[in-house]
Amino acid sequence: MPLPAPGHGYPRRADCARTAATGVNPHKRYAFGGATTGVVTLDTSLEVTVDGSGERVRLVLVVENGGHEPVRVTFRDSGGADFAVRTADGEEVWRWSDGRALAQALRPAEFAPGESAAFETEWPDPEPGDFTAVGELRVREAEVRAETPFSV
Known part of the structure; x- marks a missing residue:
């Protein structure tokens, strides 16, 4: 089954190759139990x-x-992915899903070997300062996320 397409107002998803980052961009790897390979x-x-x-x-x-x-x-709901922005001391100043009503429907999806997907959104009207951005795939199997520091 292909990855779900986004709905109106949700982070856009587009199949893509990894692109160059602006600033620090840590990469993380998450392991899942596999039926055939473990x-x-x-x-x-x-x-x-x-x-x-x-x-x-x-x-x-x-x-x-x-x-x-x-x-x-x-996927746990219709959001696909969620994003948050935190200050240096850990205070959350923005979250994409805050105030949104997401359909609570489980949706199976499959990433084929080598397949990638990009989920994107914008933080409008950011305040100046140093922050950490957090992106999380909203799936049941494990916590799949990445963090990147940035400044406005």
Whole structure:
């Protein structure tokens, strides 16, 4: 089953290759139990781009199956991915899903070997300062997330 398409108002998803990051961009690998091989993996990265005027911050969570077996996941709701922005002391100042009514429907999806997907959104009207962006795939199997520090 293909990855779900986004609905109106949800982070956009587009199949893509990993792109160059602006700033620090840690990559993470998550292991899942696999039916045939025992372990399958998903790699994540989070790209943050602050526009020249500092009026918008673009967040892109890239998830890729870097293994040789398909990775099956179950999305917890219609959101697909969630994004948050925290201050240096850990205070959350923005979350994409706050105030949104997401359909609570489980949706299976599969990442084929080498397949990647990008989930993106914007933090409008950011305040100046140093922050950490967090992107999380909203799946039941494990916590799949990436974090990246940035400044506005």
